[in-house]
Amino acid sequence: MKKYQLMAPGPTPVPSEVLLAMARPIIHHRAPEYDALFREVREALKRLVQTREDVLTPACTGTGAMEAAVSNTLSAGDRVIVVNAGAFAQRWLAICKAYGLNVVELEAPHGETVAAARIAEALRANPGVKAVLVQHSESSTGVLHDVRAYAQVTGGTEAILIVDAVSSLGIADLPMDAWGIDVIVSASQKGLMLPPGLSLLALSEKAWGAAKQSKLPKYYLDLAEERKYAQRNEARFTPAVSIMVGLREVLRMIEAEGLVEVFRRHDRLSRATRAGAEALGLTLFPKTTPSPALTAVQVPPGVDADRVVERFATSHNITIDGGRGPTKGKIFRIGHMGYVADFDVISALAALEQVLYELGQPVDFGAGLRAAQKIFSERS
């Protein structure tokens, strides 16, 4: 028997308590029971996103919410800046292209980031830019971009800062109001420990102002309409009821653990994973701040990273993920976000030691585990 472990960079494991809560008989979204649930969830989401604004919960996955962030705040021909250093940034580019936006692309090699100063410079060089679109955690490369510094740059301009926080919400600190972020986009299946199918969107006052000017067509994901209903504690359309039921459970779990401790845990899990991989002689892929959501690791010369991913699955029943596009075959990615605890990382590192050995690499068994244990022993 090999116990199954889902350690991909999303979807992530759903706690059994939450799965069972979602398995209760379906409730009607206009019944009093849903009313109480929606009210509780709406308030808790504001605390999670660290905002006074409404956090909307349309029934779609993260990409739908990314599109909504664009289609609700911009108009065809608008000039925008996209920070492009990975596969999810390319999704911003594709969405902007689909909507006829005029994109200034700030590129960095995968594994690196774009300094806030480059954004400031691009904003000066391109007057009239309406929005800057970025990832917080770029899960294709394992890099965390410094959205706090980006927000300091956009704060003084008319541009809104749109942040894809799909793999950072509930994982890395991202105080929307305190940092001055204008749009936060997230989804259910990463830090929120839920099945995919629900997205989260919050807009600042500045972003709602931009929304008033937006002329792009939208209906299902018309956020101003969505907000009108939410403020009356009503669902505009049939919501993803079962995931909303799960959301109440996970928000209670997160509040019981405490948001600060949740961030500390993810930081600890990621430091332990990185220490373990490095102790095994591997090189981390990020050349800059790594994301606490996942660890991207380069393979030694002569090893195909996709074989590592395959071995994790076939020999050890653990799902991790490989690289995409330019990093395919060169990196593997271990997710440690959401419902993940210290010893899940220990298991993943134990599997990594075995997999390297199976692939004919020299392995000092226990070296990765020892490095992780030292990190875990630091717990105060």
Add this chain to the structure above:
Amino acid sequence: MKKYQLMAPGPTPVPSEVLLAMARPIIHHRAPEYDALFREVREALKRLVQTREDVLTPACTGTGAMEAAVSNTLSAGDRVIVVNAGAFAQRWLAICKAYGLNVVELEAPHGETVAAARIAEALRANPGVKAVLVQHSESSTGVLHDVRAYAQVTGGTEAILIVDAVSSLGIADLPMDAWGIDVIVSASQKGLMLPPGLSLLALSEKAWGAAKQSKLPKYYLDLAEERKYAQRNEARFTPAVSIMVGLREVLRMIEAEGLVEVFRRHDRLSRATRAGAEALGLTLFPKTTPSPALTAVQVPPGVDADRVVERFATSHNITIDGGRGPTKGKIFRIGHMGYVADFDVISALAALEQVLYELGQPVDFGAGLRAAQKIFSERS
């Protein structure tokens, strides 16, 4: 103790077996287990929709799929015909407006339908109409529109027929290919007995041709892209995995019962509900073919239909629904679609007798039940 019964016109009850299947640990959408699931579901959906075309399963609710049907096949300024005889038709109007379409509205009073001849006439009077948008089952009024006849009209023209089958798929016979329907839009939470959050879309060859001409912006719900991935048995974006797991279960249940028997059951449930209501002296709201998905009933003079709905909930723990807009307070609607059997209708009619009595109406106890029983005894 009052056992809870969900008999609204959607969402509908989810079978326990399906809830528990969805409560199994989450699987990754790029793992072999999902691969097998997706393949099975894709094939079974073709049989359900009675089409050779791919049936796409984007993660959104029915309204998102309605929007996708428009944004993928039409362009701004296109002239379209909307058959408007209820609240869901008004959703077509709102979507068409959001996308700058030029709408010819064929109206009928709520409770009635629009004859196919009127569509033929409107097509002659308005050359160049690109699409006709209709509901199959208009669940705000309980009417079933004759989409078979509509398809005979559009078949000879360049217009595509777009059918909202949200409350008819798996409920009323709707053989897409045989009838020549061009776009079928549906969702998980009605006849498919699942939680809301997954939609279904199928396009005919003619509709895919229209899609090639469409210039409206879309990304998340870009159906041509979605189909490319589906044909490789891959998910384009993270799918609503847990609902897909449930979908496999319900498709197996539907195939075990047999699609023809599923339609017969819904027909029987609806005839029994109507017979029961009429035996209690109530008047049915539809003036034409009633939908087998739900029964809309007028209340006697002096009774507020919303009080009937309220009493169903508070006295009998049964969720039904009221009227919307022009029918608010005048009708109540009992859903009998999806995971509903004969004796669920008996319970609902028993509750109806009690509720009428509680509201001071004269009631011949058992008269509604007797009428329904006679229908059920007809089973061969």
